[in-house]
Amino acid sequence: xxxxxxxxxxxxxxxxxxxxxxxxxxxxxxxxxxxxxxxxxxxxxxxxxxxxxxxxxxxxxxxxxxxxxxxxxxxxxxxxxxxxxxxxxxxxxxxxxxxxxxxxxxxxxxxxxxxxxxxxxxxxxxxxxxxxxxxxxxxxxxxxxxxxxxxxxxxxxxxxxxxxxxxxxxxxxxxxxxxxxxxxxxxxxxxxxxxxxxxxxxxxxxxxxxxxxxxxxxxxxxxxxxxxxxxxxxxxxxxxxxxxxxxxxxxxxxxxxxxxxxxxxxxxxxxxxxxxxxxxxxxxxxxxxxxxxxxxxxxxxxxxxxxxxxxxxxxxxxxxxxxxxxxxxxxxxxxxxxxxxxxxxxxxxxxxxxxxxxxxxxxxxxxxxxxxxxxxxxxxxxxxxxxxxxxxxxxxxxxxxxxxxxxxxxxxxxxxxxxxxxxxxxxxxxxxxxxxxxxxx
Amino acid sequence: xxxxxxxxxxxxxxxxxxxxxxxxxxxxxxxxxxxxxxxxxxxxxxxxxxxxxxxxxxxxxxxxxxxxxxxxxxxxxxxxxxxxxxxxxxxxxxxxxxxxxxxxxxxxxxxxxxxxxxxxxxxxxxxxxxxxxxxxxxxxxxxxxxxxxxxxxxxxxxxxxxxxxxxxxxxxxxxxxxxxxxxxxxxxxxxxxxxxxxxxxxxxxxxxxxxxxxxxxxxxxxxxxxxxxxxxxxxxxxxxxxxxxxxxxxxxxxxxxxxxxxxxxxxxxxxxxxxxxxxxxxxxxxxxxxxxxxxxxxxxxxxxxxxxxxxxxxxxxxxxxxxxxxxxxxxxxxxxxxxxxxxxxxxxxxxxxxxxxxxxxxxxxxxxxxxxxxxxxxxxxxxxxxxxxxxxxxxxxxxxxxxxxxxxxxxxxxxxxxxxxxxxxxxxxxxxxxxxxxxxxxxxxxxxxxxxxxxxxxxxxxxxxxxxxxxxxxxxxxxxxxxxxxxxxxxxxxxxxxxxxxxxxxxxxxxxxxxxxxxxxxxxxxxxxxxxxxxxxxxxxxxxxxxxxxxxxxx
Numbered sequence: 001x002x003x004x005x006x007x008x009x010x011x012x013x014x015x016x017x018x019x020x021x022x023x024x025x026x027x028x029x030x031x032x033x034x035x036x037x038x039x040x041x042x043x044x045x046x047x048x049x050x051x052x053x054x055x056x057x058x059x060x061x062x063x064x065x066x067x068x069x070x071x072x073x074x075x076x077x078x079x080x081x082x083x084x085x086x087x088x089x090x091x092x093x094x095x096x097x098x099x100x101x102x103x104x105x106x107x108x109x110x111x112x113x114x115x116x117x118x119x120x121x122x123x124x125x126x127x128x129x130x131x132x133x134x135x136x137x138x139x140x141x142x143x144x145x146x147x148x149x150x151x152x153x154x155x156x157x158x159x160x161x162x163x164x165x166x167x168x169x170x171x172x173x174x175x176x177x178x179x180x181x182x183x184x185x186x187x188x189x190x191x192x193x194x195x196x197x198x199x200x201x202x203x204x205x206x207x208x209x210x211x212x213x214x215x216x217x218x219x220x221x222x223x224x225x226x227x228x229x230x231x232x233x234x235x236x237x238x239x240x241x242x243x244x245x246x247x248x249x250x251x252x253x254x255x256x257x258x259x260x261x262x263x264x265x266x267x268x269x270x271x272x273x274x275x276x277x278x279x280x281x282x283x284x285x286x287x288x289x290x291x292x293x294x295x296x297x298x299x300x301x302x303x304x305x306x307x308x309x310x311x312x313x314x315x316x317x318x319x320x321x322x323x324x325x326x327x328x329x330x331x332x333x334x335x336x337x338x339x340x341x342x343x344x345x346x347x348x349x350x351x352x353x354x355x356x357x358x359x360x361x362x363x364x365x366x367x368x369x370x371x372x373x374x375x376x377x378x379x380x381x382x383x384x385x386x387x388x389x390x391x392x393x394x395x396x397x398x399x400x401x402x403x404x405x406x407x408x409x410x411x412x413x414x415x416x417x418x419x420x421x422x423x424x425x426x427x428x429x430x431x432x433x434x435x436x437x438x439x440x441x
Numbered sequence: 442x443x444x445x446x447x448x449x450x451x452x453x454x455x456x457x458x459x460x461x462x463x464x465x466x467x468x469x470x471x472x473x474x475x476x477x478x479x480x481x482x483x484x485x486x487x488x489x490x491x492x493x494x495x496x497x498x499x500x501x502x503x504x505x506x507x508x509x510x511x512x513x514x515x516x517x518x519x520x521x522x523x524x525x526x527x528x529x530x531x532x533x534x535x536x537x538x539x540x541x542x543x544x545x546x547x548x549x550x551x552x553x554x555x556x557x558x559x560x561x562x563x564x565x566x567x568x569x570x571x572x573x574x575x576x577x578x579x580x581x582x583x584x585x586x587x588x589x590x591x592x593x594x595x596x597x598x599x600x601x602x603x604x605x606x607x608x609x610x611x612x613x614x615x616x617x618x619x620x621x622x623x624x625x626x627x628x629x630x631x632x633x634x635x636x637x638x639x640x641x642x643x644x645x646x647x648x649x650x651x652x653x654x655x656x657x658x659x660x661x662x663x664x665x666x667x668x669x670x671x672x673x674x675x676x677x678x679x680x681x682x683x684x685x686x687x688x689x690x691x692x693x694x695x696x697x698x699x700x701x702x703x704x705x706x707x708x709x710x711x712x713x714x715x716x717x718x719x720x721x722x723x724x725x726x727x728x729x730x731x732x733x734x735x736x737x738x739x740x741x742x743x744x745x746x747x748x749x750x751x752x753x754x755x756x757x758x759x760x761x762x763x764x765x766x767x768x769x770x771x772x773x774x775x776x777x778x779x780x781x782x783x784x785x786x787x788x789x790x791x792x793x794x795x796x797x798x799x800x801x802x803x804x805x806x807x808x809x810x811x812x813x814x815x816x817x818x819x820x821x822x823x824x825x826x827x828x829x830x831x832x833x834x835x836x837x838x839x840x841x842x843x844x845x846x847x848x849x850x851x852x853x854x855x856x857x858x859x860x861x862x863x864x865x866x867x868x869x870x871x872x873x874x875x876x877x878x879x880x881x882x883x884x885x886x887x888x889x890x891x892x893x894x895x896x897x898x899x900x901x902x903x904x905x906x907x908x909x910x911x912x913x914x915x916x917x918x919x920x921x922x923x924x925x926x927x928x929x930x931x932x933x934x935x936x937x938x939x940x941x942x943x944x945x946x947x948x949x950x951x952x953x954x955x956x957x958x959x960x961x962x963x964x965x966x967x968x969x970x971x972x973x974x975x976x977x978x979x980x981x982x983x984x985x986x987x988x989x990x991x992x993x994x995x996x
Contacts, residue, residue, distance in 0.1 A: 012963055012979075013842045019973065025965040028977065031615075031841070032547035036580055037527045038618030041723060041731040049837045050846050074843045242970075278547060279525060292528035299525065299544075299552045 002044065004289040005089045005098035007082040008034070009050040014075040014103070016354070021243070021271040022104055022119045030101070033278035034285065044289050046095065050102065053081035058122055059434035060130040061157060063393040063425045064113045065381070067436075071113045071121050079104050083128040083266050090228075090263055091136050097288050099233075100124070100266045101281060107147060107232050107268050108178060110156035112393065114381040115355030118149060118178055124266050125232050126157040129164060132228065133398050134432050139163050142226035144217060144260060145170070146253070147234020147268040148244040150181025154232065155195055160188035160365050160375055163399065165196070165224045167217050169209070171237070171244050172199040177353065183322060188365055189337035189344050190372050196220060196323070201315045202245035205308045206252030208316045209237060213256050215320045219327070231262035235270030235280040239304040243271050247305045250276070254283030254293040262288075275300050338367045357381050371401040374408045378421075391423040398429040405430050442494050443989075445894025446482050447501040447683050447887075448475055451705060454890040455482035457490065461993040465490075466887040475504055476640040483648050492649040501657035501679040501893040504637055505630050509677070509727055514629035515574050518567040519621055520560065520596075522579035522588055524552055535622040535730040537572070539563035541592075549584030549912050560592055564600050574628050575600075578608035578621035583914040583921055584907075604628060611672070611918040612733035619724060619733040623918075626674055626732070634673040638666055653950065655898070659725050659736035661686050661718050661986050662899025665950050672918065674734050678725055680889060681739040683896075685711040685718040687888030688858040690895050690988050692880065698856035699828060702888075703864040705747040706762045710740045710827050712835055713858075717986055719835055733916075735901065740831040742823055746777040746863030750816060752804060757815055768793045774801060777863050779816045782809070785866030817870050824867075842961065856880070860888045884992070895990060898951045901983035903960075904938040909967050909975025913937075917945065931964045934978035942982050956985040 010027035017023070034040065040047055055068055057080060064071040079102045086098035107125060108118030115121075125143055132138050143158070145151035145168040158164040173179045187195035198212055221229065235241075237248035257265065265284060270277050279298040286293040308316075338344055343364055350359040364376040375395040382388050392415065396408035405428075412426040416437040426435040442459045448471055457465040467485040472478045479500065487495075508514055517536045523529050524544025541563065543555035567575060575596060582589045589607040596605045606628040608620035645654065655663040658675045661682035669676055681702070688700040693716075700711045712719040718737050725736035747762040750773070759776075766777035768789035778794045780786035802812040832853055840846045856878045859868035865881045872879040884891055902920070906913040908928050914921035920941065928934045946955070960981030967975045 008839060008841065009846075010841050011843060012961075012965075013844060018966055019968045019971065023966065023968065024963065025967060025977070028965055029547045032581075033526070035615040036547065036617055038532050038616045038731065039527050041533060041616070041618065041726075042531070047722075047837070047839050049840050049849065052846065074847060078843060078846050274548070282526065286527060291531050295523070295526060295528055297525050299546065 002290075003046045003095045004044060004285070005046055005048055005086050005095035006040070006285065007048050007050050007086055007098070007100050007102060009078055009082050009102040011075045011078070011103045014073065016116070016119065026103060026271070026273050027101070027277065029274050029278045030281045033282050037282060039286070039291070042289070042291075044291070045285070048085055048089065050078045050082040051085045052077040053084055053127060056432070056434065057084060057127050057131055059427065060134060060429060060432070061126045062109070062111060062113050062122060063377070063391060063427070065389045065391055066423060071115070075104055076122050078102070079106065080122055080124050080127045083124050083264065084131050086264055087128055087132050091132065097262065098264045099285055099288055100264065102267055105234070105268045107145060107151040107154050107234070108149070109153040110350065112359065112361065112377060112379045112391070114359050114379070114389065115352040115357045117153070117352045117354060119269070119354060120153060123153045123157060125154055125230055128230060128264065128266065129158075130398070130429065134429070138227050139399070140165070140224065140226045141228045141230065142167065142221055142224055143230045143232060144221075144262065145232035145234070145268070146237065146256065147232055148236035148241065148246055149177055149234065149269060150197065150199070151232055152178050152180045155181070155185065158191070159195055160191050160372055161397065162191040162194050162372055165194050165220070165226060167196045167198070167220060169198040169200060169212055169217065171246055172201055175202055176244055190334060190365060190367075192331055192337055193326070198319060200246070201312050203247050203305060203309060203312055204237075204316065205247040205305055206249055206255070207308045208312055209248045209252050210255060211316060212320065213259065216323045218259070228264075229260065229262045231257070231260060231265040232268045233265040233284055234268030235276055236272070238270065238272050238276035238280060240272040240275035240300055241270065249301055249304050250279040250283045250296050250298050251294070253280050254287045254296060257284045257287035258293070334369070335367070342367045366404070366407070368401060368404050371399055371404050372397040374400070374404050374411065376411070389423065390421045391425065392418060392421045393425040393427065395427040396430050400430045442490070442496060443894045444483070444486060444495055444498045445501075445890040445892070446479055446498070447680070447889035447893050448478055448503055449680065449889065450503070453478040453482050454887045455486045456887050456890040456894050457486050458891065458894050461990050463884055463891065463992065466884065466890065468887065475502060476637070476644055479641065480644050480647075483644065487648055495650055495652050497652050497655060498645070498650060499655040499657055499663055499893045499896060501683040501889060502676065503680065504633070504676070505673050506677045506727070508630050508633055509626055514626070516572045517574040517576055517625045517629055518570070518572040519576045519578060519625065520563055520592060521621065522555070524580050526580065532618045533622070533730055534618060535625045539566065543579065543588045545579055545581040545585045545588060547581055547584065548907060548910050549581060550910070551585070551587070555588050555591055557595055560595055561599070564596055564603070568600065573603050575603050575605045576608065576621055576624040576628060577605060578617055578624060580617045582607065582609040582617070582620070583613035583615070584912060586921065609919065609921065613914050613916045613918060613921055614724075614733040616731070616733065619731045622730045623674055623733040626727070627672070630673045631670070634670050638670060641666070657683055657893045657896055658899070659734055660720055660899060661737060661896060663896045664898065668949055674732060677727060677734060678736050678739070681709045681711055682718065682737050683889035683892035684709065684860050685713060685737060686892030686896050686988050687884070687890070688860055688882065689713055689716060689718070690891050690990070690992050691882030691884060691888065692858065692991070694991060697854045698858050698880070699854060700858045700860065701824070701864055701868070703859070703861040703867060704745045706743070706745040708742040708744055708824065710742070710824070710831050711737050712831055714835070719831070721834070722838055738831060738834045740827040742827050744776070744820060744823060746775065746861070747771070748776050750774045750776070750779070750801065752801065755805070757805060757812065757819070759819070767797060774798065776816065776820060779813045780863055780866030783813050783817070785869050786863065788862070820867065821871060821874065858882065860885045862886070891992070892988070895988040897955070897984070897987060897989055898949050899984050899986045900942070900946055900949055900951055901981070902942055902945065904934070904941065904978070904980045904982070906934055906937070906978045907975065908977070915941070920945065928976070928978060931962060931978060934964070935962065935980060938980050938982070946984070951984060958983050958985050
């Protein structure tokens, strides 16, 4: 069947606050444009009703502090559930590809969730990936994030997972939220070069956007040969976006979609709700359905800088040659990346802009020659308002070897009563089994 | 007393209903001129009845459907203003069109002006092709009809021989393809509608009937005939609506069931949910062209009681109708004959066809019971596929709000209401096989006419107002305009819309005490650069569809 599945969930009754960019109005004009076009009557597009995700779908990805209920609303369950529903339709062969045109977004939500970051609480794409892997035993999945903001949440969740290739093309973190997404962040020691960041200079146009896709992203995907490609389809690279500084047009997005051919696209950001979203969403939908998108020209198109500056050209060429060089070199062995140690350690501080929370984290990955190894995180939020939580999380990878699986379980039994933390989590992805222990100080 | 008349392909059924009782039911052959069929039916119904006691006559007619299906409508041409968006080549327009410049955006703002030279060129082309019925359709014309109006006026002035219609007059639905197609068929059937009305009026006068005349719509509601002249398309595909409502009338108020209506050549499946028929989310489609018409979600199968049995390459199969069933004088064995042979139907003696069934079984080298089981299983198999389709339509109804998703608890009913001749037999077989509750109403043969007689007028209006742009629009053709007063809060919008709704309701003879259901009501802050520039309101109201009374005897 060559149908494109669509779940349109504009959440007309959900907002972060009445005037927040994530408010009821966000997809109103997109609704107008897509419905008015009459394309939903086309036999090649099939509209599905949204559904709720299960608690387990979220536990498979996140350590929500203190619990999932505190971090989500029904809208989050629906937004995540919609992607899962399309995932099922894809896997059963009902559709050839799908577009989860939903709010709220999710790509800034990391593994540990103390609050809302960049309008996100839970990560829709990560929940989708883990669901598909757990239910359909898929191994290699690629996520291509085309939101203007670095997909730091998705990067965090799969940073140590060699089976998920995460590629983010975004406006350079030195000039935009969340301030990360540099080329050096290329994956953990067990998943080196499975995390690719392409920070683009402000004022990049369709030309640069597509060039980067064709010369960096596409060869990477060809080489990785994923079983599935997911597109985090943010739309704020658009030249009219109020929160960013890029010059990509609807045609740029549609063309990229047509060439990327994602199996599933999931809406992320994009806050030019009148000038961009109605047209970009339509363009992406048409491209997925294999229809002519070349006539979707936004009325403001003439105002866009259609010609890229020499500086931007030069910068992008440098980026391309950096990655080309990187791919030509033989990557170091896993043992070397672990610096011949059994434990990789990493400390960092994470800021939650929406909720004004500062989180301190220590991550640990245990070296294993046969599998990605046990992952452990210790996290503390020192929020000025409300309660501050200290948690510990243990994660057994879905493709863990039997030794690591045992080791993870032992670790849990040993440490779950550690009175240094408020909460202890076990995420046993291999057995799809999730536990929380409330210790309390 | 109420009269309901359902004009079907082969038979025209009529019923006379008083209170909760069917006083009379008639069946007459359908004639080429539909008004003759109506006359025949009325003649029988009104025998010994005082016509002044009739409160209302409701027709369910195939007039418009047939005109369109049989291409008996004049050729039309479209002048389309797509603006930015999908390629019109890949959309489903019902007739030849010319693309013009000029565009309006989703908020009704002008993006690009019209080029009258292009309009002239296109009109000259249509004139050359002898196409004189012209549709003007512009994307978002419900938000701003200026360009459609400008072109319409230009054409009327310069091509007086043309009949022109604009899409916003026909519908305000947010789907310009459906509006354009709707305009096309409205223009093409309007004259025939007027003629029909004239004839019917004469017929009614002949019978001294001066009660109001209603036409059944595809969504199961009724429309005064005068209003149907303006919206003739609303009356297409009313047959399945009539049967679903008829099935409901013979049951309890909150019935949730599958309605199966098996005719001679086709079988329709519909769904009753809590006493309301399931509607198609996007509306009706005719000849694969989508229309701006609300209709029941119906799943149809090209098989019926008269479907004949054939042997093809040593296997049993189905072939189109060749006549009635063998047991009642037809030429070949049919599905009905199998039902008779198995004892699921008593319309004739199984002895009449025993020989033929045995001969066919022998040719297939199986026993007669094996043969009949095979036939019924094949039929049921196809029915089950269609049933799955209609359940899926229901389960996959889109939801755009959290509360809609949360309230969507959908458990498939296991109750079957059977209508039409062979339905009883199939129903009994189904009941045995699937353990469903099967209901075969007493008036199963004239359920459609009962549905027509008892249907209530319906009205659904979806209101949209943009206070920054000072415009409002609805899904009803021509019901749009400028906001003269500011609507600051949702309550202001509700008050304003309520006046519009009441006025339209009155025009359509809706009962004053009709239950009005709020489908949704919401206000959106239009925020630009951190400031609220206005509000957009959306409110959906509808009268609860259904029937006036439930009949006394269920089964």
